[in-house]
Amino acid sequence: MQNKNLEFKVGVFVAIGLLVLGFMILKLGNREFKETYKIIGLFDYTGGVVKGGPVRCAGVEVGKVVDLILVTEGLANDEVSHVEVVMDIADGVILRDDARVSIQSYGILGEKHIEFTPAEKIDPAAKILKPGDKIKGINPVVLDDLAKEGQEIFKSLRGAAKAIEKVLSDQNVDNISETISNTKNLTADMKVFINRLDNLVANNAEDVTTLISRLSDGSAKFKETLDNLDSILVSVKEGRGTAGKLVVDPELYNELTALIKDLRKYGIFYKGKGQNTSRSKHIKGYDSGDEDKDMGINRGFIR
Amino acid sequence: MIEIIDVHKNFGELEVLKGVNLSVKRGETIVIIGRSGCGKSVLLKHLIGILTPDSGKLLFNGVNISQMKENELVEHRKKFGMLFQAAALFDSLSVKENVAFGLREHMDLSEEEIDRITSKKLSLVGLYAVEGKKPAELSGGMRKRVGLARAFAMDPAIILYDEPTTGLDPITSDVINELIVKIKKELHVTSFAVTHDMKSAYKIADRIAMLYDGKIIESGTPEEIQNTSNPIVRQFIAGNSKGPITEKNL
Amino acid sequence: MKIKADVFIIIGSKIVKLLKQLGEATLMLVDTIWCMFTSPPRRDIIITQMKEIGVMSLPVVLLTGMFTGMVLAVQSYYQLYQLSMETSIGILVGLSMTNELGPVLTGLMVAGRVGASMAAELGTMKVTEQIDALETLATSPIKYLVVPRFIACVLLVPILTVYSIFIGIVGGYIIGVKLMGINATFFIKNMLDYTDNFDLANGIIKAFFFAIIVAITGCYKGFSASGGAEGVGKVTTQAVVVACISILISDFFLSIILF
Ligand SMILES: Nc1ncnc2c1ncn2[C@@H]1O[C@H](COP(=O)(O)OP(=O)(O)OP(=O)(O)O)[C@@H](O)[C@H]1O
Ligand SMILES: [Mg+2]
Numbered sequence: 001m002q003n004k005n006l007e008f009k010v011g012v013f014v015a016i017g018l019l020v021l022g023f024m025i026l027k028l029g030n031r032e033f034k035e036t037y038k039i040i041g042l043f044d045y046t047g048g049v050v051k052g053g054p055v056r057c058a059g060v061e062v063g064k065v066v067d068l069i070l071v072t073e074g075l076a077n078d079e080v081s082h083v084e085v086v087m088d089i090a091d092g093v094i095l096r097d098d099a100r101v102s103i104q105s106y107g108i109l110g111e112k113h114i115e116f117t118p119a120e121k122i123d124p125a126a127k128i129l130k131p132g133d134k135i136k137g138i139n140p141v142v143l144d145d146l147a148k149e150g151q152e153i154f155k156s157l158r159g160a161a162k163a164i165e166k167v168l169s170d171q172n173v174d175n176i177s178e179t180i181s182n183t184k185n186l187t188a189d190m191k192v193f194i195n196r197l198d199n200l201v202a203n204n205a206e207d208v209t210t211l212i213s214r215l216s217d218g219s220a221k222f223k224e225t226l227d228n229l230d231s232i233l234v235s236v237k238e239g240r241g242t243a244g245k246l247v248v249d250p251e252l253y254n255e256l257t258a259l260i261k262d263l264r265k266y267g268i269f270y271k272g273k274g275q276n277t278s279r280s281k282h283i284k285g286y287d288s289g290d291e292d293k294d295m296g297i298n299r300g301f302i303r
Numbered sequence: 304m305i306e307i308i309d310v311h312k313n314f315g316e317l318e319v320l321k322g323v324n325l326s327v328k329r330g331e332t333i334v335i336i337g338r339s340g341c342g343k344s345v346l347l348k349h350l351i352g353i354l355t356p357d358s359g360k361l362l363f364n365g366v367n368i369s370q371m372k373e374n375e376l377v378e379h380r381k382k383f384g385m386l387f388q389a390a391a392l393f394d395s396l397s398v399k400e401n402v403a404f405g406l407r408e409h410m411d412l413s414e415e416e417i418d419r420i421t422s423k424k425l426s427l428v429g430l431y432a433v434e435g436k437k438p439a440e441l442s443g444g445m446r447k448r449v450g451l452a453r454a455f456a457m458d459p460a461i462i463l464y465d466e467p468t469t470g471l472d473p474i475t476s477d478v479i480n481e482l483i484v485k486i487k488k489e490l491h492v493t494s495f496a497v498t499h500d501m502k503s504a505y506k507i508a509d510r511i512a513m514l515y516d517g518k519i520i521e522s523g524t525p526e527e528i529q530n531t532s533n534p535i536v537r538q539f540i541a542g543n544s545k546g547p548i549t550e551k552n553l
Numbered sequence: 554m555k556i557k558a559d560v561f562i563i564i565g566s567k568i569v570k571l572l573k574q575l576g577e578a579t580l581m582l583v584d585t586i587w588c589m590f591t592s593p594p595r596r597d598i599i600i601t602q603m604k605e606i607g608v609m610s611l612p613v614v615l616l617t618g619m620f621t622g623m624v625l626a627v628q629s630y631y632q633l634y635q636l637s638m639e640t641s642i643g644i645l646v647g648l649s650m651t652n653e654l655g656p657v658l659t660g661l662m663v664a665g666r667v668g669a670s671m672a673a674e675l676g677t678m679k680v681t682e683q684i685d686a687l688e689t690l691a692t693s694p695i696k697y698l699v700v701p702r703f704i705a706c707v708l709l710v711p712i713l714t715v716y717s718i719f720i721g722i723v724g725g726y727i728i729g730v731k732l733m734g735i736n737a738t739f740f741i742k743n744m745l746d747y748t749d750n751f752d753l754a755n756g757i758i759k760a761f762f763f764a765i766i767v768a769i770t771g772c773y774k775g776f777s778a779s780g781g782a783e784g785v786g787k788v789t790t791q792a793v794v795v796a797c798i799s800i801l802i803s804d805f806f807l808s809i810i811l812f
Contacts, residue, residue, distance in 0.1 A: 006600055378691075
């Protein structure tokens, strides 16, 4: 009788212990997605994505990175041309090839994950990604490149400003073509820059301060240019435009938007087709001159 | 049956046994006498393989005990029953479990069988209705008797008694002496007893041996011992405080 | 010159003694494992030890586990709050309870409770000749005394560790969420994100080794008792001290090996 009681106690002790253990194993277990298919993302630079890292779609975890392959094909001496990021995506998650595939960081320790950002409007023409499909990813920006690019933009901006000055003061029609090409270059550069900036901000929020300090050099010079422009463009100072807002300095933004608006008014500058749907939609929004909406572009900074 | 040949045993600096020679025949009861601390208990422990000699041999049926392998030693020990000087009962177990210990470990018996044997062995040593008690609840004399019952439990062929009657009143002492004699006669066990109690020694012994200064100095029948000319043995059996033993120490 | 030589002799003899004991304890472990498989002890003996070692240790293990989890949460809250990272208390509590504190605290508690009682019990048996009596009854003290304790320890200390880990996390949760007002979902989510089954397995593997340490030191020290009550007291203290130190040292090496 006493022996039975003893065995009962030990039995209860062990049983509860094993239950707790089972509970913890289930809870702590890597919540695997049962049925998955593979998608391959192509990146030039993966910025520290690791095997087993999460893949998210619009912020929701939908899979994980299962492999990172350094691709050396087509290059001599086994040089690395790009990286294939093999991902397991849960069945039932439909991704289209117009989605933006980028590398983002999340979590307290800033771990890198792959983020699918679906296009804003579902485009029935966009192909649905099938198992084994490859999709080009957006490379996270390396900071030095960005700074260099920024300086180039300022250079060409200054060139453009000078050209405009000539056009407006001398009424020299012959020089207009030069202005057009300058400005075109400028906006194209600007767009790339903005894209990269956006990426950068998403990935390296803390590094943005460094960037800004680097930019401030350039923006001082730019200010000079703008002062020049200012005096010239008194008449065309009402509208609001694009890209400037994206650069942190609001004044810079104001001036730049005014400039582009004016240019468009004169019919010299037509907005080109955006390479990136989601981004170009935003830009369209600003072109409409809707001021409230403008804040939306700061999304990257706020996040 | 048992032959002890030139056994030496030291504990560190202390030489306890300095060449003990003794042989015991089957069915014989031999009693070892000697002063307290002369190494009688140590000698007993050699016979059952708890202690091993530093030199010399202990032969059991011609086999050297100290060279037995683990499983041989287990078989060897199963033939022995031993009563410890301080009983050495397992104090976490009840009296019944103490007595039944060997039965449970080595024999496949039913619970009723075990009950029957334990109460029979306990009644042999004059104990009744103590089965459920813990050793701590017993008197010293009762513990000794439980130890005796435990030594008898497996019906061993050889029984080693380390002072079976010390701590018992004279009447119980005599009951135990009778018991030892009776067991010897009925079951033809070989007994190896250690005692200071000369009355008990004369009663149970076929042969008495005196251990002194690490050696057996005299051995013979009780009559031979009583009539010995050896002054050391004479002083011991007479229980005199004056004599060669005490003189030597002074 | 003479004094110097004496110092070396003292140091040398200590080291030789230590190595001898280590060797003997290792031999005992080998014997125990061998005996465990060749002649397993009776079930009721193991069950008795399981109750002693597992069930009776549960309250103290739960108590220390709980308070450790709570202390972790309180301590880290003030540090992490300044970094606005207080939701990561869950990570801290989860990782440290599973990998370190769960097994180590359980090991130390069991060393204090069970290791001590093993050494005292076996030590008393040794000095009152009960171990000798066991041998005369043709029963191996390893089989009858050590193996059941060893089996009970090795099976139940990991389970005690599971209890400790669980209650520690619960304690951290209570302090973090109920007292400090951290969002419960974030607490749990962060903990689950950073603590996985490897951490749990780590803790359990450690507990397994600590169990071996406690059982073998307790039994070995008990068997080496001599003299009377004083000797028993001495080996009891030694058993606890040696087991605790061994647990902490082996924890260091296990951490290196397991990560
Ligand atoms: N395990 C041991 N370690 C060290 N010394 C021991 C040990 N066992 C016995 N001795 C020593 O050996 C000597 C003989 O002890 P033993 O127990 O054989 O005496 P004894 O003849 O049985 O005495 P008593 O009649 O009082 O029981 C004693 O001096 C004792 O101190
Ligand atoms: Mg004695």
